[in-house]
Amino acid sequence: MALTIEQELLKAVSKRRNFAIISHPDAGKTTLTEKLLLYGGAIHEAGAVKARGEQRKVTSDWMEMEKQRGISITSTVLQFAYSNYQINLLDTPGHQDFSEDTYRTLAAADNAVMLIDAAKGLEPQTRKLFEVCKLRSLPIFTFVNKMDRPGREPLELLDEIEQELGLKTFAVNYPVGMGDYFKGVYSRRQKAYHLFDRVAHGKGEVPEIVIPHGDSTIENYLDGDLYEQTLEELELLEEVASDFDLEAIHAGKMTPVFFGSAMTNFGVRLFLDAFLEYALPPTPRNSTLGELEPTYPDFSGFVFKLQANMDARHRDRVAFVRVCTGKFEKDMSVNHARTGKTIRLSRPQKLFAQGRESIEEAYPGDVIGLNNPGMFAIGDTIYLGKKIEYDKIPSFSPELFAYLKNPNPSKFKQFQKGVQELQEEGAVQIMYSKDDFIRDPILAAVGQLQFEVVQHRLLNEYNVDSRLEPMPYGAARWVVDGWEALEKVGRLFNTMVVKDAFDRPVLLFKNDWNINQVKADHPDLRLSAIAL
Numbered sequence: 087m088a089l090t091i092e093q094e095l096l097k098a099v100s101k102r103r104n105f106a107i108i109s110h111p112d113a114g115k116t117t118l119t120e121k122l123l124l125y126g127g128a129i130h131e132a133g134a135v136k137a138r139g140e141q142r143k144v145t146s147d148w149m150e151m152e153k154q155r156g157i158s159i160t161s162t163v164l165q166f167a168y169s170n171y172q173i174n175l176l177d178t179p180g181h182q183d184f185s186e187d188t189y190r191t192l193a194a195a196d197n198a199v200m201l202i203d204a205a206k207g208l209e210p211q212t213r214k215l216f217e218v219c220k221l222r223s224l225p226i227f228t229f230v231n232k233m234d235r236p237g238r239e240p241l242e243l244l245d246e247i248e249q250e251l252g253l254k255t256f257a258v259n260y261p262v263g264m265g266d267y268f269k270g271v272y273s274r275r276q277k278a279y280h281l282f283d284r285v286a287h288g289k290g291e292v293p294e295i296v297i298p299h300g301d302s303t304i305e306n307y308l309d310g311d312l313y314e315q316t317l318e319e320l321e322l323l324e325e326v327a328s329d330f331d332l333e334a335i336h337a338g339k340m341t342p343v344f345f346g347s348a349m350t351n352f353g354v355r356l357f358l359d360a361f362l363e364y365a366l367p368p369t370p371r372n373s374t375l376g377e378l379e380p381t382y383p384d385f386s387g388f389v390f391k392l393q394a395n396m397d398a399r400h401r402d403r404v405a406f407v408r409v410c411t412g413k414f415e416k417d418m419s420v421n422h423a424r425t426g427k428t429i430r431l432s433r434p435q436k437l438f439a440q441g442r443e444s445i446e447e448a449y450p451g452d453v454i455g456l457n458n459p460g461m462f463a464i465g466d467t468i469y470l471g472k473k474i475e476y477d478k479i480p481s482f483s484p485e486l487f488a489y490l491k492n493p494n495p496s497k498f499k500q501f502q503k504g505v506q507e508l509q510e511e512g513a514v515q516i517m518y519s520k521d522d523f524i525r526d527p528i529l530a531a532v533g534q535l536q537f538e539v540v541q542h543r544l545l546n547e548y549n550v551d552s553r554l555e556p557m558p559y560g561a562a563r564w565v566v567d568g569w570e571a572l573e574k575v576g577r578l579f580n581t582m583v584v585k586d587a588f589d590r591p592v593l594l595f596k597n598d599w600n601i602n603q604v605k606a607d608h609p610d611l612r613l614s615a616i617a618l
């Protein structure tokens with residue numbers, strides 16, 4: 087008997103899990119991604135995603151700038167099947183200058199994996215990205231990596247997460263030893279030790295030995311001291327730690343913690359198995375029709391990222407759409423909420439690392455790539471049936487500001503077009519001075535490289551020169567109650583008033599001290615580091 091559309095959607099949704107990884111550079115995101123793909127059978131030998139040495143220069147980059155610098159600017163979506171599930175890993179750029187992309191990718195994710203280097207604990211980029219996850223109450227899974235190297239005490243790391251992020255922790259597994267003595271983990275779910283054999287650079291899956299708690303054969307594998315110490319720590323953990331609470335995990339209030347070593351594959355499978363059991367399936371999304379369940383029968387989704395020139399041979403622009411409801415089918419004609427136009431989605435793509443393959447259908451939780459040049463801006467909704475618009479994707483306070491000058495007045499039109507398109511694409515935030523006589527756009531970025539990308543692309547894609555004039559500001563705050571509220575407070579000191587791309591008032595400050603001063607002088611003026 088054929089399934090109804092609701093039944094079909096329910097089945098697809100129950101089998102889908104989607105997540106993004108948040109971490110500080112060098113914690114091992116590329117390595118973990120590779121190992122997840124290895125266990126998911128999407129690649130057969132680790133090293134396929136991150137080509138090493140010479141090969142890396144040849145294969146990994148799509149844009150000239152990336153080649154020159156050996157960094158990865160773009161994010162892609164990796165879909166793989168594992169243990170009866172379809173997993174969508176929303177990859178994010180490794181370089182922190184492009185964290186605006188990561189913020190937006192988190193808007194499309196249903197779960198986050200927080201990757202921590204065992205020797206370093208929480209690092210600045212991880213904390214920043216955690217705040218974005220918290221805003222959306224995303225369930226957060228913690229993977230403490232590099233246990234094969236000397237690191238900090240596991241209990242101390244758990245405590246740091248609890249104290250500094252205000253998240254309860256539940257260690258799903260606990261390490262046996264560390265550094266050269268790292269032997270594996272104790273699974274608190276299975277009440278068993280998983281001991282591993284080391285494999286050089288973890289190219290293949292690692293063999294493991296499973297020994298139930300209380301089985302004396304453990305003594306053949308662990309020396310007495312290490313075993314005793316592990317038992318003691320586990321006892322202590324049982325005493326002080328919170329009980330497992332799946333509801334709290336789903337609400338983003340408790341994080342399941344896993345210890346392992348992505349490089350040697352220790353703990354990767356245990357992590358994947360538990361993740362699939364605890365992670366949220368594609369979640370309902372807020373829209374102008376209220377919260378829409380993924381099983382809502384009409385297709386809808388939103389654009390969370392635009393990317394130009396993925397394929398150097400075609401000057402194209404791919405819109406990444408997170409499917410939220412209904413079923414997507416190739417060649418479908420959909421409505422575009424912002425413009426009211428109808429668009430035929432004729433070349434949809436599934437994205438896997440650098441390769442692209444065409445897709446026939448997609449379900450909620452999936453991400454599709456659309457090639458409709460110029461049609462889309464970040465946050466756009468596409469839909470069938472009743473008109474829907476999803477909540478805007480928030481912008482976060484930029485930290486660098488500069489006037490972008492056009493030294494060539496005859497090229498005014500191309501300059502404007504380039505700036506406008508790069509803003510819609512989300513390459514950078516654009517603001518303007520409140521005074522109409524200063525027409526130069528203000529580029530507002532999280533990292534210096536964003537400026538360079540904008541200038542590089544203006545030159546290469548729009549054939550216009552530009553000049554940057556840095557501004558002495560380090561933070562922006564949106565005025566929550568709009569222009570009227572701002573007028574009421576009168577003159578403000580040590581701040582510049584600008585407007586964003588949507589004509590909303592924004593204040594630029596040199597530093598936090600200036601922000602606090604304005605807040606103290608004008609307690610009624612509501613300021614926000616996030617524009618919703």
Ligand code: G4P
Nearest residue numbers: 111112113114115116117180231232234235347348349350
């Ligand atoms: P990123 O994407 O988060 O920036 O990190 P990436 O995976 O590139 O890893 C950063 C470095 O940490 C790499 O070393 C990588 O091999 C190492 N690494 C990742 N996971 C582990 C682990 O579990 N244990 C240990 N000991 N090291 C790990 P590299 O020297 O920078 O590069 P490579 O020559 O190994 O590629």
